[in-house]
Amino acid sequence: MIIEAALVGVLYYIATNRIWYGFSMLIRQPLSLAVFIGLIFGDIQTALITGATLQLMYLGAIAPGGNIPTDEALAACVAIPIAIQAHVGPEIAVAIAVPIGLLGVLLDELRRTLFTGLVHVADKRAEEADAKGIRRLAFLYPLLLVFPIRFIPAFLANYFGVDAVQAFMSTVPTWVLQGLGVAGNILPALGFALTMVIIGKRNFIPFFILGFFVVAYTGISIVGVAIFGFCMAAIYTHFQPNKQQREVS
Amino acid sequence: MNQESVNLESEKITKTDITKSWIRWFAYSEVSNSYERLQALAFCGAMSGILEKLYKNKEDLAAALQRHLTMYNTQCNWGSVINGITIALEEKAAANDKEDDEEDGDEVNEEVITGIKTGLMGPVAGIGDTLDYGTLRPILMGIFIPFAMAGSAIAALLPLIIQTTFTAVMGYTLYHKGYSLGKKSIVDILQSGNIQQVITGAGVVGMFMMGALSASFVKLTTPLTITTSLKVMQVQALIDQIAPKLLPLVAVLGVYIYLVKVGPNYVKIVGFLILISLIGSAIGIF
Numbered sequence: 420m421i422i423e424a425a426l427v428g429v430l431y432y433i434a435t436n437r438i439w440y441g442f443s444m445l446i447r448q449p450l451s452l453a454v455f456i457g458l459i460f461g462d463i464q465t466a467l468i469t470g471a472t473l474q475l476m477y478l479g480a481i482a483p484g485g486n487i488p489t490d491e492a493l494a495a496c497v498a499i500p501i502a503i504q505a506h507v508g509p510e511i512a513v514a515i516a517v518p519i520g521l522l523g524v525l526l527d528e529l530r531r532t533l534f535t536g537l538v539h540v541a542d543k544r545a546e547e548a549d550a551k552g553i554r555r556l557a558f559l560y561p562l563l564l565v566f567p568i569r570f571i572p573a574f575l576a577n578y579f580g581v582d583a584v585q586a587f588m589s590t591v592p593t594w595v596l597q598g599l600g601v602a603g604n605i606l607p608a609l610g611f612a613l614t615m616v617i618i619g620k621r622n623f624i625p626f627f628i629l630g631f632f633v634v635a636y637t638g639i640s641i642v643g644v645a646i647f648g649f650c651m652a653a654i655y656t657h658f659q660p661n662k663q664q665r666e667v668s
Numbered sequence: 669m670n671q672e673s674v675n676l677e678s679e680k681i682t683k684t685d686i687t688k689s690w691i692r693w694f695a696y697s698e699v700s701n702s703y704e705r706l707q708a709l710a711f712c713g714a715m716s717g718i719l720e721k722l723y724k725n726k727e728d729l730a731a732a733l734q735r736h737l738t739m740y741n742t743q744c745n746w747g748s749v750i751n752g753i754t755i756a757l758e759e760k761a762a763a764n765d766k767e768d769d770e771e772d773g774d775e776v777n778e779e780v781i782t783g784i785k786t787g788l789m790g791p792v793a794g795i796g797d798t799l800d801y802g803t804l805r806p807i808l809m810g811i812f813i814p815f816a817m818a819g820s821a822i823a824a825l826l827p828l829i830i831q832t833t834f835t836a837v838m839g840y841t842l843y844h845k846g847y848s849l850g851k852k853s854i855v856d857i858l859q860s861g862n863i864q865q866v867i868t869g870a871g872v873v874g875m876f877m878m879g880a881l882s883a884s885f886v887k888l889t890t891p892l893t894i895t896t897s898l899k900v901m902q903v904q905a906l907i908d909q910i911a912p913k914l915l916p917l918v919a920v921l922g923v924y925i926y927l928v929k930v931g932p933n934y935v936k937i938v939g940f941l942i943l944i945s946l947i948g949s950a951i952g953i954f
Binding site: 436437438439440441442443444445446448450451453454457463464467468470471472474475478488489514517521528530531532533534535537538541542544545546547548550551553554556557558560561562594595597598599600601602604605606607608609610611612613614615616617618619620621623624626627628629630631632633634635636640641642644645647648649651652653655656659 | 692693694695696697698699700701702703704705708709710712713714716717719720726727729730733734737744745797798800801802803805806807809810811812813814816817819820821824825827828831832834835836839865868869870871872873874875876877878879880881882883884885886887888911912913916917919920921922923924926927928932934935937938941942944945946947948949950954
């Protein structure tokens with residue numbers, strides 16, 4: 420167990436140290452992490468189902484101004500192992516993940532407060548025209564500093580967490596479990612609604628309704644939906660008069 | 669502004685230098701993010717190699733490093749264009765330093781560079797977040813989640829692989845494009861009909877996709893029954909007669925309306941949804 424917990428700790432560190440833009444924004448997603456957590460605990464199936472369910476809820480969670488609303492990586496690194504070991508369904512795992520994700524925000528706040536110190540050191544390096552020193556402060560030092568912040572919580576949660584959760588689960592009344600299951604099924608609504616807000620076009624709501632009932636009535640696959648969606652977008656933009664282009668020509 | 673002088677090709681900055689700066693930008697961008705100045709350290713670090721080449725004088729280099737340690741924050745992929753522009757501007761500023769007799773008013777100085785950076789970082793972040801995380805990522809996730817649920821590990825990793833590749837290609841291109849077009853580029857990109865069409869089209873696909881995913885993944889039914897003297901009626905069956913999956917639709921639209929009207933209070937909404945679910949199952953309506 421100690422090895423698995425340590426591996427999850429390292430995984431959480433890799434997922435959140437933010438090296439390489441693009442990669443860093445996707446590796447922290449529960450769906451991506453699920454594969455590695457599944458490998459660590461030797462149960463990819465459960466990991467994938469739980470990770471995909473978590474992913475739905477976190478679909479629209481972006482970080483405007485760098486302030487993450489919730490730490491989906493910590494949520495995944497704790498809830499997926501619990502789902503595997505305590506044999507709870509993905510809906511329950513989602514309910515466990517929510518408070519953990521919110522706790523993870525504290526870790527990010529700690530990190531970004533700590534790094535304020537680095538910027539002040541960088542000011543001094545700039546005065547001395549020490550470009551190399553600035554590069555170290557921008558990359559190597561934060562990577563080293565953030566390791567304990569990321570590794571220790573994920574390690575401890577995995578080392579002690581699963582037993583605690585298992586013991587706790589056996590005392591919880593059934594209506595609570597059932598309610599958490601309902602919540603797990605509704606919470607993806609938040610991910611979708613957030614994404615709709617980000618898209619920011621309120622007059623596009625009919626497209627949402629259309630997409631909803633195309634699936635509700637026909638049950639076509641999501642690839643089919645994508646085909647319809649892209650064609651519709653092409654048709655819509657084709658008939659959309661483009662103001663700026665008109666002004667130019 | 670005089671374009672010829674802005675694009676004055678200084679031999680000092682090569683394509684390799686710009687690529688190196690881009691690699692640093694992508695590697696550093698969020699690593700050192702701090703509350704006080706956000707991506708300032710990353711921006712300065714990414715720019716440092718270029719500045720070392722441009723300013724051989726220690727005082728000039730110190731001044732250049734200091735001006736790029738001011739608060740900076742954008743979306744790092746689409747924001748690459750700002751770095752490219754900044755390199756072009758710094759090159760011009762360094763050239764100005766040498767012939768400081770130039771007083772024709774088109775001098776690139778600290779205020780111009782900082783002004784352009786801070787002016788562009790906001791709008792670019794808005795566009796970038798919408799396209800990359802409001803549209804592309806949910807669509808990729810939407811396509812591959814069902815396969816992942818069915819047990820395909822490759823499908824679970826494909827969004828990671830595809831978006832990482834897309835972002836790198838995009839960032840690399842924008843970095844170089846920003847440089848070669850100087851500061852004219854962002855205005856061009858923003859005003860050209862193409863980007864508007866891409867945003868509109870992405871919005872259509874995104875909305876359609878959110879609807880489809882909501883219907884697939886948000887689940888809500890009620891076990892309620894209405895007992896009349898004649899028969900027992902299932903409330904869910906009645907709802908289904910109107911249209912399928914109406915309750916999930918109400919749930920998503922309800923959250924959406926709350927977000928639009930009240931604001932994106934993530935914690936409150938999650939807490940509220942869990943509370944409703946618990947109460948609902950306790951009194952038997954879910």
